[in-house]
Amino acid sequence: MASARQMGSGAAVKTTAWLTACYLMLPLLVIAPISLTPERYLSLPTGQLSSVHYESLITDHRWLSSIGDSLYVAVWATCLAVVTGVSFTLGAWRLSVPIARHLRVLMLAPMIVPPIVHAVAFYRAGAATGLIDTFTGLILVHAMKGLPFVVLSITATLATLPTNLDQAARSLGATPLQSLRWAILPQMMPGILSGAAFAFITSWDEIVVALFITSRHVFTLPRRIWDGLSDNIDPAIAALGTIFVLITIVVAIAREFRRPSKPSTP
């Protein structure tokens, strides 16, 4: 502890850090009071608070149907990304051949390619294949966008697993599939779960591709919010945002406290 203090940061560093934390939290926190305004436009409540915008989320069929669309797309895209990602990482781990490393770069591409570039690409491809404004089209694209996160999470989990685990299981009499099911897959579970969470959120928040390849039949939540932003800004977005922010903060706190804290001095 003493050496940490000696290395320590001055008051200026501390102040900057806390001011930055306030700046980061500011937009997350202001939407809560906005969501409670009784007015139909963006404003802080002056007199009484109102839950009218929360009610409109449940009663307005447009919000409900968009929540349904988003859930449907995100669940299927996550399943597809997880199955594909598990398959790829298993193969790469077990074979550990140089080509697997090169293919891994290919699998990570959707994370680096700017969304506008692949949105343009999918718009063309969708028009050519008739997948514009279909659930299938959006699910396939979202699955590809979520796949890099699944691959990364599972690769990290498998990195600590000895490659001869399979041989060990097989020498004890397991068939290849039994070894996969009972020896290897359970070890991959933490990576699969965190990858799935990332893939789900990637799809749930995705807007740029949705703007290009969906129009009326498929109308996800981000798409609805985007439309709500471009004309008269609807305070119902603040209500929705407040719910998201609350969930996020709870998860962030839970995560931070589950992680063992690292001592300041090694």
Add this chain to the structure above:
Amino acid sequence: MTALTAGTHHRFESKPLLGGNRLYWVLLLVPAALMAALYMVPVANVLALSFTTPTLGLSNYVEMASNPAVLRVVITTLRICFVTTAVSLAIGYVVAYALVTSSNRQRRVLLIAIVASFWVSALIRAFAWVAILQPHGLLNDGLMAIGLIHRPLELVRNEIGVIIGMVHYMLPYAILPLFASMQGIDVKLMPAARTLGASRLFAFWHVFFPLSVPGLFGAGLLVLIFSLGFYVTPTILGGGKTMMIAEFISVQISETLRWGLAAALSSTLLAAVLVLTVILMRFVDVGRSIKH
């Protein structure tokens, strides 16, 4: 060399596992083929389009280089990206330094704020910034109520608004990799330098800072890569007045229907991002640093 070949040979020859391995080859190659077909082919098609639409040749790239509107958008994009990267790095460095040097409890609270903002969607955050920054938004109304200003400040639909929103989005991408790289620096070096008579500033500048430079480059490249092609935040906070390249591409497609030019711009943007990524991969493990 001989040993290597012999080794490989041996592995393939004495293979009671061949059947099992074939399964793993299928497991590896089917997803890769899927990614190639569903992702790479459409993206490559955009590249091809830039050379074939409306006519075969380099006409789109010639137009891109000579069109003053494109030039304006490119300059705006570069200016905003460099300012965003510089500001994010400067603030991010200080915050990361505070993270490695503060107590466990303080670090936890700071990390919760950083990670929570990181996870909230760009759309919701842009919405909140509009509510804060617009002419009769929370900030302007607040400042006018306490009499600091008499006319609303123009904070959205211009570069200021875009930069405020973009720095907010990019800060976690700067802080988290910087924090990770600073954690790898031996903290005992600083007190060691101080016992040898170095002042705090001298110890920081000559001992700690040089060790953190690779992390700084990595974080800077990461922020630059994500900034260059950023669409959501600049479009909402720029309000059609300040236009960056991603929004310009979308306008070419949805309004002026100039596919060739849009494809050429997309290909150029992609090439720039790929070059930066190759450089980035020398500094950090890309995937690890953005996943936290």
